[in-house]
Amino acid sequence: MDYMLGVDIGTTSTKSVLYDMKGQVVAYANAGYKLYQDIPDMAEEDPDDILDAVVEVMGQVIRKAKAQASEIKGVSFSSAMHSLILMDKNDQPLTRAITWADNRAAKYSDELKSNGLGAEIYAKTGTPIHPMAPLSKILWLRHERPDLFKQTKKFIDLKTYVFFKLFGVYKMEYSIASATGMFNIFKLDWEPQALELLQITREQLPELVEPTAAITGLKNQYSDILGISSKTPFIFGASDGVLSNLGVNAIDPGVVAVTIGTSGAVRVVVDKPVVDPDGKLFCYALTKDKWVVGGPVNNGGIVFRWVKDQLFAPERITAEQMQVSTYDILTQIAEKIPAGSDGLLFHPYLGGERAPIWDAYARGSYFGLTRKHTRAHMVRAALEGIVYNLYVVMLTIEKITGKPKRIQATGGFARSSLWRQMLADIFEQPVTIPESFESSCLGAAVLGMYALGYVDDLSAVKSMIGVTNVHQPNPNNFEVYRELLPIWIRLSEILEPEYKEIAEFQKKHSN
The missing domain is CATH 3.30.420.40 (ATPase, nucleotide binding domain)
Structure with missing residues (x-):
């Protein structure tokens, strides 16, 4: 052999x-x-x-x-x-x-x-x-x-x-x-x-x-x-x-790879190096005639880990005792909440951010909280926020490479059917997950x-x-996301001038 x-x-x-x-x-x-x-x-x-x-x-x-x-x-x-x-x-x-x-x-x-x-x-x-x-x-x-x-x-x-x-x-x-x-x-x-x-x-x-x-x-x-x-x-x-x-197998023109592990990325292969006029995308070599254009995000699965550790500590302890995955428990909780989390939005910038905003000072936030919202809403909103962020990266890539023909998804998140469906719904594209x-x-x-x-x-x-495995977008869900995404994007732009101020405050008063 x-x-x-x-x-x-x-x-x-x-x-x-x-x-x-x-x-x-x-x-x-x-x-x-x-x-x-x-x-x-x-x-x-x-x-x-x-x-x-x-x-x-x-x-x-x-x-x-x-x-x-x-x-x-x-x-x-x-x-x-x-x-x-x-x-x-x-x-x-x-x-x-x-x-x-x-x-x-x-x-x-x-x-x-x-x-x-x-x-x-x-x-x-x-x-x-x-x-x-x-x-x-x-x-x-x-x-x-x-x-x-x-x-x-x-x-x-x-x-x-x-x-x-x-x-x-x-x-x-x-x-x-x-x-x-x-x-x-x-x-x-x-x-x-x-x-x-x-x-x-x-x-x-x-x-x-x-x-x-x-x-x-x-x-x-x-x-x-x-x-x-x-x-x-x-x-x-x-x-x-x-x-x-x-x-x-995302090396043909127009085939986009979306990866969410600890961090995440959206990438597409082109046949020669190109750069983004706004300086927001990378262009890295695979071989001399295959180059990868895309944007990396700091905040992927690491955000889910934060939700698990900080918002669901009791469930984490129970899961450990039962020898089951806390992430599976949280996913089941999030699945009970409708797409859009009843208007709760989350910006997942817990560790600064690279694409799409390239701001090392960026900080996370929940927006739209009401008395109606529960921890279950907060976990679903966090997962949606990660995917919203990746979608905005995709919009930037589209300006250079055109609309994607197919999306191939990989990374630890791909084990979750909820996240796979969420990706298809927010991107409004079929998502293929290789075995x-x-x-x-x-x-x-x-x-x-x-x-x-x-x-x-x-x-x-x-x-x-x-x-x-292929996940098709759910029309009922992507209609909801179509309404919420412009708000999510505008809110990110409104908050951006304040990121450095709050980051410097945090650094000044950190122990």
Whole structure:
């Protein structure tokens, strides 16, 4: 039996799936790690925790499958975007991995947006100006941690760190590079204007390679632990977002992928890089002739978790005692409330927001509360607010790519029939949910098969995603949402000027 191993280095955990060459799942493993939030706006991880998780899950699936070294034909990687690690002259980390969720560079993002320089750089790089991006993070560190900045030999991301540890080289593929804010998506090279702004050199950044590039020569210590040959090719792969599109077969023009995990995104593939005149959409590489345009949101399933922990603590305790999912209980509660939550609206900005408003200071709110509303209304309104937000991202994408032909949905939310129907009703589009799970792992594996010549085209994924379920929009529900969405959008615009004021108050008075 021949196998391809897909590895997804995520924000909260690393997942590994071993596939046969028909895309069938043979074994799965998952390992989480700690997110450090010691001070306001911090969101960091220990890069060695992540390296350990990568090695652990790879070893687990190989052992579960009892796969022989000769049967592992390749290992291909997906990774979360926008992370930053500073490495010193001895190739040791000067920092933990600063993740996309870290907002400490907000001041410098604001300055770039206000002085016009940010718009110039965005037009070349396709990465919206936001504290998530390494561009903003490095600018912040140069000004506020000059001691670390001066000691830095290399500015890298999590996947580059893992490959450095496994192979001893600093290489970054186009997909992750295209999410840094420092990579010219039209020239496929580091952007001089960005480097000049940051006062760094090309030599301080990794060597650029194509997502399909492969490397061999795995260090013996890891080869021995994993039980695979040092000659096994490792494919650099791409970012989790673009590979999720591939993993749900949303790579043809007009086919939109909507993902809601901890965070969320709306993405569509185009055949050449494009940028949004308003600077609100990203454009990231999948391959040289497939580019993904879309918008990421901070607030997906993490909002549902907040509802569970803060509004339904008694039910959570009961669910734990009964060994059932609290989320299933909350979904059943929300299903009893009509579409539109009897006029209760929720803006899900619990952790700032990227698309569609790109405001690190954004804060959440309920609007329209009356004595009639219950906790059940509040949970349904929260779920609807997440989807409203994604719909507004879709409206922005439509200006560039046109109306979607089909929506493919993935992520943890897709396990909920309520959310799937809600997505169909609010988007007023049929929503298809592939049976395959861990779409980024599958996308990585298919990209690896393509890179190594086991499949002729990325469209081979069509035969690998399994059975699909389709949810049709309910006319009664989308009529309600048609009424409420304009109010939701206008309210967001009215509140926007106040976000920074309340965020600064909260920061000033935080313990």
